[in-house]
Amino acid sequence: MNRRGATFLVNAGLLAAAAITLCPLLWMVSVSFMAPGEASSFPPPFLPESASLGNYRQLFAQTGMGRCFANSLFLATAATVLALLFNVTAGYAFAKLRFAGRERIFRVLLGALIIPAQVAMIPLFLLLKEMGLVNTYLGVLIPSMANVFGIFLVRQYTMSIPDELLEAARVDGAGEMRVFVSIVLPTLGPILVTLAIFTFLGSWNDFLWPLIVLTDDDLHTLPVALASLSREHVQDNELMMAGSVVTVLPVLVLFLVLQRYYIQGLLAGSVKG
């Protein structure tokens, strides 16, 4: 095949694939601006006859999605802060501080990755019930506070810091906390961003656990609210699309802004996930 033919075929293939991945998302946006019932016609309209924000108004005024948006935002932010606190110190210690049983504990943690999280969910629910944490924000946050993937990510990155740097600080009389805060943390910038975006997206998109723990409508996150809304309002397609836009857009924008860090984390995790 000549080069021109190949160029055409490859780029046409890419264009077709991109059209398939983007079409549903673009169409979601378009339908969300349509008048109620407008999308239920044949052939399916691609653009609204006259774009209106009516669905968004109804969504926030009548279905309580505004509240759920705030819940999702708070939970994802809190999960991110907690994950940074717990995983970064642990990841650093596994990489750079010698302590008895370090390698063995790390191997056990890695081995635990094979256990699906759902196995722990029922006893965890009962445990939280005993602690009075069912139907609370804290109950949603607890399983995401520390996780093996986050620790692994930070450990891999931290290993590249030269030991001499840490030793020099210790020789100068810095304590371990000082070494961590003033020598290690400043070099961890990129991996902190990676860990933050992974945790934020994971928490924002999570469904099963918040569905189990949050029974009160007022506490629902966006995915939980959207799922129950779509079971109630089967006919209101335009409203559902507006709800989907509100749910998807923040994470999509966040990804576009921090794409490089997300992809780096994905690749680091796949090396030995």
Next chain:
Amino acid sequence: MIRRGLEPGRAGWLFVSPALLVIGVFFFLPVLAALIISLTDFDIYAVADTGNLRFVGLRNYLRLLETPLFWKALGNTLLFVVIGVPLSIAASLGTALLLNSAVARLKGIFRTALFAPVVTTLVAVAVIWKYLFHTSYGLVNYGLGLVGIDPVDWLGDPRWAMPAIILLAVWKNFGYNMVIFLAALQNIPGDLYEAASIDGANARQQFRAVTIPSLAPTLTLVSILTMAGYFQLFAEPYVMTQGGPLQSTTSVLYFMYEEGFKWWNLGAASAVAFVLFLLMFAVTMVQFWLARRWSRA
């Protein structure tokens, strides 16, 4: 406040213990408890008062084997995995090869576009696709109509509901592995292709002799991770079909959720969770074993 003079060994423990404590109490302990609960008749009465709890041995597991819906859910989940994973990997590899091609234009933009579904919220895209699959107004049937295919009742027909969910899952997930494949393709040394072409290998022979063997370790890893993900099918049937029609999309996790949090049969639900875990574990081991045999052959 940690003072200077603290030796690294103590500091190490101090630094890891918060995370280990959380993982221990909120993951390892519950996993162990799940095993124990699966051997009891934990139900709504035990939720109210654990005094009602009785040890029943393997009865939950034996009863599962006699529950037709459990077998149905197992079959549905296996169908989802066996069809969905290869399709997903094929789409990932295909797009990665296109992106890696020397003649591809606007690579960065295409990569971002193809990856976008990965970061979207599963529940939201399930809501979108439920509409795309609408029998009369959905874009999927409209597209099929253009090439002369009659409308399919995607989510209302037990034969088509699972294929519809598989299409959604492939659309949502293939970008993830695409990025991994792309990185692996870029790591293949150019000399290998040069040597092959000097030996007279054409493009297709180069692909079989150089590309595929170089990708083998990545392929193993990707298929293990992807399979683990596909076994955890839940949100798609929850949003799109509620397990129907005729229970054709009830997955193992959906069954567990209903058993546990709708009927509060937590003992039985824990047994379901363990069966799923054992199944995933077994499949992973088989893949490792196959990969090792393959690499020796």
